[in-house]
Amino acid sequence: MSQTLRGIFPVIQTPLDADGELDEVSLRREVAFYLLAGAHTSATAFTRVTHNILEWVSAHPEDRERARTDPMFVQQCTHETVRLQPSSPVAMRWALADIDLGSGTHISQGARVVIDLSSVNRDAAVFGGDADEFRPGRELPEGVAPYGLSFGLGMHACIGQDLAAGLVLHEGESLEGHLFGLVPQAVQYLFDHGCVGDPDDPPEMDPSTTRPYFGRYPVLFPGTPGSGARSPQDRATWCCSGPVRRWCGARPTSRSCCWQSRPPAP
Numbered sequence: 001m002s003q004t005l006r007g008i009f010p011v012i013q014t015p016l017d018a019d020g021e022l023d024e025v026s027l028r029r030e031v032a033f034y035l036l037a038g039a040h041t042s043a044t045a046f047t048r049v050t051h052n053i054l055e056w057v058s059a060h061p062e063d064r065e066r067a068r069t070d071p072m073f074v075q076q077c078t079h080e081t082v083r084l085q086p087s088s089p090v091a092m093r094w095a096l097a098d099i100d101l102g103s104g105t106h107i108s109q110g111a112r113v114v115i116d117l118s119s120v121n122r123d124a125a126v127f128g129g130d131a132d133e134f135r136p137g138r139e140l141p142e143g144v145a146p147y148g149l150s151f152g153l154g155m156h157a158c159i160g161q162d163l164a165a166g167l168v169l170h171e172g173e174s175l176e177g178h179l180f181g182l183v184p185q186a187v188q189y190l191f192d193h194g195c196v197g198d199p200d201d202p203p204e205m206d207p208s209t210t211r212p213y214f215g216r217y218p219v220l221f222p223g224t225p226g227s228g229a230r231s232p233q234d235r236a237t238w239c240c241s242g243p244v245r246r247w248c249g250a251r252p253t254s255r256s257c258c259w260q261s262r263p264p265a266p
């Protein structure tokens with residue numbers, strides 16, 4: 001293996017053979033896994049966070065501006081999204097030795113332990129009676145991560161977690177220099193540029209998997225030339241439900257704009 005490759009992928013150097021080499025198959029698998037672990041998870045989270053924020057601000061218009069200007073709000077939305085919609089609904093471990101858990105459950109050597117992340121992350125005793133709901137910034141007991149166990153735990157916990165979702169700001173810590181993470185920053189960039197859902201072209205789930213991934217998620221950037229937003233004539237039929245009935249031209253962050261609420265057909 002070249003020195004360059006060793007430099008690029010330092011994390012995959014552990015499973016080397018006695019000569020300090022990684023065989024070709026293992027190398028390919030590790031690189032492929034890294035792409036999946038780093039890119040697919042982040043891309044999925046990006047779309048889901050965008051969706052959840054669009055839904056949230058539709059129900060809470062007072063937070064519309066925060067999606068554009070408040071990185072902490074967007075990071076909280078990211079953590080809440082990852083908690084409710086982990087990249088994988090389960091995590092697995094294989095017991096290397098017999099062990100008795102604190103709960104009294106005995107696990108035998110060689111047993112496969114499946115951790116149901118969807119249930120764990122929605123435990124009402126930990127996340128509150130509304131644990132099933134998307135509520136960014138919820139108060140949590142000390143020591144509980146806002147994203148639950150969605151990044152795993154222990155020696156195989158996600159190494160890209162801080163990069164993707166930033167760090168959790170604890171009480172008393174300064175916002176200055178705070179790491180918000182790439183997913184929150186990318187999502188905020190969208191909202192800062194006026195991203196809204198396309199009322200004429202709703203998102204669709206990916207039919208090729210039983211997992212809840214979006215297959216397409218069309219959005220519009222009204223007011224941006226070349227953004228794909230429809231013509232002003234089209235907008236006029238549904239943008240403003242008030243007496244004016246014309247494209248109001250306001251940014252979607254304005255409460256007076258009705259991009260989010262298409263009026264009933266006349």
Ligand code: HEM
Binds near residue numbers: 045086091
């Ligand atoms: C929202 C984004 C992400 C999510 C939800 C996510 C989730 C996870 C989960 C659940 C695991 C397994 C943890 C365990 O078994 O305890 C994991 C492992 C891993 N993740 Fe991520 N991940 C994300 C982003 C990233 C990024 C950006 C990178 C790389 C830059 C990355 C690289 C890895 C690697 C290499 C592992 C394997 C660690 C090991 O087995 O030792 N992940 N991730």
